[in-house]
Amino acid sequence: xxxxxxxxxxxxxxxxxxxxxxxxxxxxxxxxxxxxxxxxxxxxxxxxxxxxxxxxxxxxxxxxxxxxxxxxxxxxxxxxxxxxxxxxxxxxxxxxxxxxxxxxxxxxxxxxxxxxxxxxxxxxxxxxxxxxxxxxxxxxxxxxxxxxxxxxxxxxxxxxxxxxxxxxxxxxxxxxxxxxxxxxxxxxxxxxxxxxxxxxx
Numbered sequence: 562x563x564x565x566x567x568x569x570x571x572x573x574x575x576x577x578x579x580x581x582x583x584x585x586x587x588x589x590x591x592x593x594x595x596x597x598x599x600x601x602x603x604x605x606x607x608x609x610x611x612x613x614x615x616x617x618x619x620x621x622x623x624x625x626x627x628x629x630x631x632x633x634x635x636x637x638x639x640x641x642x643x644x645x646x647x648x649x650x651x652x653x654x655x656x657x658x659x660x661x662x663x664x665x666x667x668x669x670x671x672x673x674x675x676x677x678x679x680x681x682x683x684x685x686x687x688x689x690x691x692x693x694x695x696x697x698x699x700x701x702x703x704x705x706x707x708x709x710x711x712x713x714x715x716x717x718x719x720x721x722x723x724x725x726x727x728x729x730x731x732x733x734x735x736x737x738x739x740x741x742x743x744x745x746x747x748x749x750x751x752x753x754x755x756x757x758x759x760x761x762x
Contacts, residue, residue, distance in 0.1 A: 598623040601632035602641055602656045609689045609720045610649045610664045614642055624655055631657050649719045651690035672741035673719055676752050677729045683754035687732065691718045694755045695734060697747040712747070714740040718754075 605620040612618075619642065621635050633641055633656045644661045654660070667673050676695075687693065697712040720733035732754060736744070744752070 598625060599632070600635045602635060602638060604650055604652050604654045604656065606652045607688045607690055608646050608650055610647065611645050613645050614661075616642055619656075622653075622655070630655070631659075633657060649689035649717075651688070654690075667735055670738060671735055672738045673733050673735050674741040674744045675720075675731055675733045676744065676754075677731050677749055678752065678754065679729060682752060683730065683732060684756045687718055687721060687754060687756060689718050689720055692716075692757055693718060693734070694757055695736070695740075695744060696753045696755060697744070698751045698753070700748070700751065712743065714744065716740070 600621050601624050602619050603622045605618055608614070608618060619638060624632060641656060641661065645664070647660055647662050647664055650660065693716055695714050695716050699711060714736055716734040716736040718732060719735050720731075722731045723729070734741075734744070734754075
């Protein structure tokens with residue numbers, strides 16, 4: 562007895578082949594996109610708001626050309642030099658036109674408070690661009706039963722400067738207006754600045 566001929570599965574083979582070709586082509590496109598880099602200007606070191614950029618403040622780096630951000634190309638280095646920065650920025654920040662120009666701090670609803678701190682009241686490596694927590698401890702003269710709890714506020718460091726004797730470091734902190742008022746009224750000796758995870762370095 563002759564067996565019936567097996568049905569051909571050519572359509573399924575063609576669909577499978579097309580899927581393989583499609584996936585391969587998609588992989589090539591993704592690899593090409595990810596690999597498409599362009600040289601741009603980035604900060605070689607931290608800068609503070611209003612600081613005029615010099616040659617030493619800039620270096621070249623490659624970033625994805627498809628990020629959607631208008632990075633300043635290396636060909637425009639001469640135009641970037643001599644421009645002020647609108648924000649305090651950490652080293653490694655890629656430059657865009659929006660980051661240059663007139664100072665943009667503090668934004669609406671924010672304020673900048675300055676505190677003079679001694680060694681031990683802040684981490685030695687604190688710098689502009691870091692995110693910190695400002696803690697005001699209860700007064701040492703308060704008894705355990707009457708002492709108020711510590712106050713703590715989130716802030717961003719905008720400037721760090723040493724005084725002429727190097728005994729006091731003045732740290733400028735951007736925070737909400739209400740927190741800035743409370744910090745300005747706090748005794749300096751009870752203030753500590755704490756670096757937090759993701760501190761902007």
